[in-house]
Amino acid sequence: MEQLNELELLMEKSFWEEAELPAELFQKKVVASFPRTVLSTGMDNRYLVLAVNTVQNKEGNCEKRLVITASQSLENKELCILRNDWCSVPVEPGDIIHLEGDCTSDTWIIDKDFGYLILYPDMLISGTSIASSIRCMRRAVLSETFRSSDPATRQMLIGTVLHEVFQKAINNSFAPEKLQELAFQTIQEIRHLKEMYRLNLSQDEIKQEVEDYLPSFCKWAGDFMHKNTSTDFPQMQLSLAVEQQMDCSSVPIVMLPKIEEETQHLKQTHLEYFSLWCLMLTLESQSKDNKKNHQNIWLMPASEMEKSGSCIGNLIRMEHVKIVCDGQYLHNFQCKHGAIPVTNLMAGDRVIVSGEERSLFALSRGYVKEINMTTVTCLLDRNLSVLPESTLFRLDQEEKNCDIDTPLGNLSKLMENTFVSKKLRDLIIDFREPQFISYLSSVLPHDAKDTVACILKGLNKPQRQAMKKVLLSKDYTLIVGMPGTGKTTTICTLVRILYACGFSVLLTSYTHSAVDNILLKLAKFKIGFLRLGQIQKVHPAIQQFTEQEICRSKSIKSLALLEELYNSQLIVATTCMGINHPIFSRKIFDFCIVDEASQISQPICLGPLFFSRRFVLVGDHQQLPPLVLNREARALGMSESLFKRLEQNKSAVVQLTVQYRMNSKIMSLSNKLTYEGKLECGSDKVANAVINLRHFKDVKLELEFYADYSDNPWLMGVFEPNNPVCFLNTDKVPAPEQVEKGGVSNVTEAKLIVFLTSIFVKAGCSPSDIGIIAPYRQQLKIINDLLARSIGMVEVNTVDKYQGRDKSIVLVSFVRSNKDGTVGELLKDWRRLNVAITRAKHKLILLGCVPSLNCYPPLEKLLNHLNSEKLIIDLPSREHESLCHILGDFQRE
DNA sequence: ACTCTGCTCAGAGGA
Numbered sequence: 001m002e003q004l005n006e007l008e009l010l011m012e013k014s015f016w017e018e019a020e021l022p023a024e025l026f027q028k029k030v031v032a033s034f035p036r037t038v039l040s041t042g043m044d045n046r047y048l049v050l051a052v053n054t055v056q057n058k059e060g061n062c063e064k065r066l067v068i069t070a071s072q073s074l075e076n077k078e079l080c081i082l083r084n085d086w087c088s089v090p091v092e093p094g095d096i097i098h099l100e101g102d103c104t105s106d107t108w109i110i111d112k113d114f115g116y117l118i119l120y121p122d123m124l125i126s127g128t129s130i131a132s133s134i135r136c137m138r139r140a141v142l143s144e145t146f147r148s149s150d151p152a153t154r155q156m157l158i159g160t161v162l163h164e165v166f167q168k169a170i171n172n173s174f175a176p177e178k179l180q181e182l183a184f185q186t187i188q189e190i191r192h193l194k195e196m197y198r199l200n201l202s203q204d205e206i207k208q209e210v211e212d213y214l215p216s217f218c219k220w221a222g223d224f225m226h227k228n229t230s231t232d233f234p235q236m237q238l239s240l241a242v243e244q245q246m247d248c249s250s251v252p253i254v255m256l257p258k259i260e261e262e263t264q265h266l267k268q269t270h271l272e273y274f275s276l277w278c279l280m281l282t283l284e285s286q287s288k289d290n291k292k293n294h295q296n297i298w299l300m301p302a303s304e305m306e307k308s309g310s311c312i313g314n315l316i317r318m319e320h321v322k323i324v325c326d327g328q329y330l331h332n333f334q335c336k337h338g339a340i341p342v343t344n345l346m347a348g349d350r351v352i353v354s355g356e357e358r359s360l361f362a363l364s365r366g367y368v369k370e371i372n373m374t375t376v377t378c379l380l381d382r383n384l385s386v387l388p389e390s391t392l393f394r395l396d397q398e399e400k401n402c403d404i405d406t407p408l409g410n411l412s413k414l415m416e417n418t419f420v421s422k423k424l425r426d427l428i429i430d431f432r433e434p435q436f437i438s439y440l441s442s443v444l445p446h447d448a449k450d451t452v453a454c455i456l457k458g459l460n461k462p463q464r465q466a467m468k469k470v471l472l473s474k475d476y477t478l479i480v481g482m483p484g485t486g487k488t489t490t491i492c493t494l495v496r497i498l499y500a501c502g503f504s505v506l507l508t509s510y511t512h513s514a515v516d517n518i519l520l521k522l523a524k525f526k527i528g529f530l531r532l533g534q535i536q537k538v539h540p541a542i543q544q545f546t547e548q549e550i551c552r553s554k555s556i557k558s559l560a561l562l563e564e565l566y567n568s569q570l571i572v573a574t575t576c577m578g579i580n581h582p583i584f585s586r587k588i589f590d591f592c593i594v595d596e597a598s599q600i601s602q603p604i605c606l607g608p609l610f611f612s613r614r615f616v617l618v619g620d621h622q623q624l625p626p627l628v629l630n631r632e633a634r635a636l637g638m639s640e641s642l643f644k645r646l647e648q649n650k651s652a653v654v655q656l657t658v659q660y661r662m663n664s665k666i667m668s669l670s671n672k673l674t675y676e677g678k679l680e681c682g683s684d685k686v687a688n689a690v691i692n693l694r695h696f697k698d699v700k701l702e703l704e705f706y707a708d709y710s711d712n713p714w715l716m717g718v719f720e721p722n723n724p725v726c727f728l729n730t731d732k733v734p735a736p737e738q739v740e741k742g743g744v745s746n747v748t749e750a751k752l753i754v755f756l757t758s759i760f761v762k763a764g765c766s767p768s769d770i771g772i773i774a775p776y777r778q779q780l781k782i783i784n785d786l787l788a789r790s791i792g793m794v795e796v797n798t799v800d801k802y803q804g805r806d807k808s809i810v811l812v813s814f815v816r817s818n819k820d821g822t823v824g825e826l827l828k829d830w831r832r833l834n835v836a837i838t839r840a841k842h843k844l845i846l847l848g849c850v851p852s853l854n855c856y857p858p859l860e861k862l863l864n865h866l867n868s869e870k871l872i873i874d875l876p877s878r879e880h881e882s883l884c885h886i887l888g889d890f891q892r893e
Numbered sequence: 894a895c896t897c898t899g900c901t902c903a904g905a906g907g908a
Contacts, residue, residue: 126902126903126904127903127904128903128904128905129903131904135908152905153905153906153907154906155905155906155907156904156905156906156907157905158905158906159904159905159906160904160905161905162905163904163905350900350901365901365902381901381902398901403898403899403900405900406899406900510898510899511898511899512898512899534900537899575898575899575900576899577898577899577900578899578900580900599897599898600898604898604899624896624897626897627896627897627898629895629896629897739894741895742895743894743895744894744895775896776895776896777895777896778895798896798897799896800896800897801896801897822894824894824895825894825895825896826894826895826896829896832896
C-alpha cells in the first residue's frame with residue numbers, strides 16, 4: 001500500500017514535469033529507436049520508460065525511479081526502483097527495457113541482491129565490442145562501423161587455430177599425441193589454408209608455431225581439469241584503464257596532429273567524397289534497418305511467424321546427420337504434422353535453427369540446401385544429433401544483413417595512401433581524363449593476332465570498337481549496352497580476346513545470375529575459370545567451377561594445392577560483393593570487367609577495382625539506377641552509379657547501338673523516348689520479325705463470332721501480328737486503381753491483361769514466350785492469382801526485375817488511374833519506362849489510363865509519340881465485363 | 894507511397 005502511494009506521488013510529480021517536455025519529441029525517439037517493439041508483460045516483457053527520477057531514499061542513498069508501462073496505450077503504469085549500483089544505468093524516458101525479478105503491487109525493485117534490468121533488450125552487440133569500449137568508446141564504435149579496417153595477421157591466425165584445437169581437445173583429450181593430431185587436422189582445413197594464402201605464410205611455419213603451444217595445453221589440462229579446484233585458481237588482478245568520457249562529440253585536441261598526419265595525402269575533394277558517402281550509406285542503412293524485425297525470432301512463437309512465410313516450426317530431425325566436413329552438417333527436417341507449410345524459404349537462404357523451446361534458442365545456423373513439400377534439407381554449422389530425437393525445431397530465415405560494411409570498407413580503402421587508391425581517387429573523385437595508348441600492336445602479342453582477328457570477325461562495328469578501346473585503355477573503358485545489343489555476348493567475346501592475349505581477368509557483376517550468364521557462354525570456348533561465391537547461389541551448370549566443388553573433388557588439404565588452383569586460372573568470376581576472398585590479397589588482375597555497372601552503387605562498384613590495373617564498366621545509365629530507399633540519401637545523389645559518374649568522360653565511352661531484340665516498330669519507341677535515334681536493328685530479319693501464331697486463324701474466327709473481331713479496332717490492334725505496338729486506353733472502361741497498404745493495384749487492368757494473355761496462348765503462343773510487366777508488386781499478385789486459374793508458366797514480374805531480359809510478347813499494365821491527379825514515384829523515372837518498353841521482341845501491348853498517365857512527364861512524351869503514330873486505341877466502356885463472357889464462352893467449348 | 898541484391902560470425906592478437 002505504501003508502494004502504491006509512492007507510485008501515485010511519483011507519477012503526479014514526474015508527469016507534470018514530463019508534460020513540459022514536447023510530447024512529440026518523446027514520441028519521435030520511441031518511433032525512431034524502437035520502431036517495431038511490441039510492449040508486453042510476462043516472460044518476454046518489454047517496458048517503455050516514461051519518466052526517470054533520481055531521488056534520495058530514507059537511508060540517504062541514491063535511487064532511480066522509473067515510471068514504466070507495458071501497454072501500448074501508455075496507460076497501466078508501473079514503478080521500477082533501481083538501487084545500489086543499478087542506479088548508474090543510463091536509462092532515459094523513451095527507452096525500452098526488459099525486467100527480471102519480482103513485481104509486487106505494480107512495483108519492481110532491482111537491487112544488488114535481486115533482479116535485473118536490461119536496457120535495449122532487442123539490440124545485439126558482440127562481446128568484443130563491449131569489451132573494447134571499456135578502453136575507448138570511440139574505437140569500439142569505429143571498429144564496428146569500419147569492420148574491414150582491422151587487417152588479418154599471423155598472430156590472429158595462430159590464435160584462431162589454437163582456440164579451435166583447444167575446443168576440440170575439450171571434447172576429446174589433452175594427451176600430447178591427440179593434441180598433435182588435432183592440430184594437424186585443423187591446419188588442413190580449407191578456411192585456414194585460405195588464411196595462410198592471404199598472409200603468404202607456409203603451412204609448415206604455422207604447424208611449427210602451433211605445436212610450440214601444445215605443451216602448455218597439456219599443462220593447463222593437468223592443472224585444471226578433473227580436479228576440484230574451485231579454491232585453487234590463481235587470483236586474477238583486474239586493472240582497467242578507462243578513457244574519460246568526453247562532454248562533446250568532437251575529437252580531442254591531442255588527436256589533431258595524428259589525424260593531420262594520417263590524412264595529409266588526401267585532398268579536400270577526397271574528404272568531401274568520403275563524408276558524403278558515409279552520410280548517404282548511414283541514412284540508407286537506417287531505412288533498411290527499420291524494415292527489419294529481428295527480435296521476432298525470439299519474441300514470436302513459430303506458429304505466429306509462419307504466417308509471414310519466413311519461418312517453419314514443428315520440425316523434427318529425420319535420418320542421420322551427414323557430416324560433410326568439420327563445421328558442415330547436413331540435416332533433414334520434416335514437419336511433425338505432415339507437409340511443409342507455405343513458405344518463402346528457398347534453397348540457398350540463410351537460416352537460424354532454434355528449438356521450439358525457448359531455452360534452445362539459436363542452436364545453429366546455415367543454409368537451406370533443398371526444400372520440397374515434405375522435407376527441408378539444411379547444411380548447418382553444428383551437429384544437432386546430440387539433442388534428443390523428439391526435439392522440436394524451428395527454422396527462421398536469417399534477417400538479411402543490410403550490408404553497410406562492404407561499401408564503408410571500400411570507401412575507407414579508397415582513402416588509403418597506396419598507389420591503387422591514389423589512382424582510383426584521381427579517376428573517380430577528381431575526374432582525371434582516362435588515358436589510352438595509340439597502337440594495338442604494342443598490346444597484342446604477335447602469336448595472338450590471328451586468334452583475335454578471327455574472334456573480331458563475328459562482331460558488328462560498335463562491338464569491334466569496344467574491343468579495341470578496351471585493349472588500348474590504360475585506365476578504364478565504359479561500354480554502354482543499349483537494350484538488346486548483346487551485352488553478355490560482348491563481354492564473353494571481350495574475355496576471349498583478353499584471354500587469347502594472355503591477360504588475367506577479374507569478371508564481376510551485381511547479381512549471381514548475370515555472372516553465370518556470361519560464364520555459361522564462356523564455358524563453350526574451353527576457357528578455364530574459377531567461380532567464387534556460395535555454391536548454392538551458382539547456376540548448376542557452373543557449380544563444378546566453384547572453389548568449394550574443386551576443393552572437394554581434388555580433396556585439397558595442402559596450401560601448395562590451393563595455391564596451384566589460385567594461380568592456374570586466368571579468369572576469376574564473382575559478384576562485386578564477393579571480394580573478401582583471400583585470393584584478392586595476393587593477385588592483381590590486368591583487367592576487371594563489371595557487368596550491370598549502371599545498377600551498382602559507387603562504393604560497392606569500387607570493391608573489385610582495387611584488384612586490377614584497368615577496368616571496364618558495362619551498363620546503360622538510361623536504364624534503372626541503383627535502388628535507394630532513403631529519400632534524403634536519394635536527394636543527396638546516392639543513386640548515381642560509378643558508370644553514370646564517369647560517363648561524362650566521353651573519350652572512355654563506346655556505345656553498342658546495334659540491337660538484335662526488338663523489331664523496328666518496337667525499337668522506335670525507345671529511340672524517340674531515350675536514345676535519339678541511335679538504336680538500330682542488327683539485320684532486316686530483326687527489323688521485320690513479327691509474332692507467329694499457329695492457331696491465329698481459328699481464334700480470329702471465334703472472336704469474329706463472339707465479338708465482331710473485324711468491327712473492333714482494338715482487338716485487331718492487339719492481335720494482328722503486323723501491329724507490333726498498341727496502347728490500350730482504359731479511360732472509358734473505366735479501370736480505377738486501388739491504393740492499399742500493400743501497394744497500388746488495378747483489378748480491371750489485371751482482368752484485361754489476363755484475357756489478352758489467354759487469347760495469345762489459345763492462338764498458339766507458348767506461355768513462356770509471354771511476359772507480363774507492371775510497376776507494382778501488388779498488381780503482379782492480382783494478375784498471378786487470376787492467371788493461376790487458367791494459364792501458368794507466364795512470367796509476371798516488375799519492371800525492375802525484367803531489366804536485362806526479354807520476351808516475344810510483352811504486356812505492360814501501368815496501373816495508375818485516378819481522377820485526383822495523385823502521382824506515384826515509380827513512373828516518374830523515365831529509365832523505368834525505358835526498360836518497360838524495350839523488353840518485347842515482336843509484340844508490345846501497353847495498357848493504362850491515358851489522362852492519368854499524362855501527369856507523368858516521361859509517359860506524356862511516350863503517349864504523344866504513340867498518338868501521332870495512331871497507336872492509341874480507346875477501349876469501349878465496360879469492355880472487361882463483356883470480355884469475361886467471351887472468355888467464359890471460349891472455355892466452355 | 895512501395896522498386897532491389899548482395900553478405901558468415903565473433904573474436905583471433907596487440908596496444
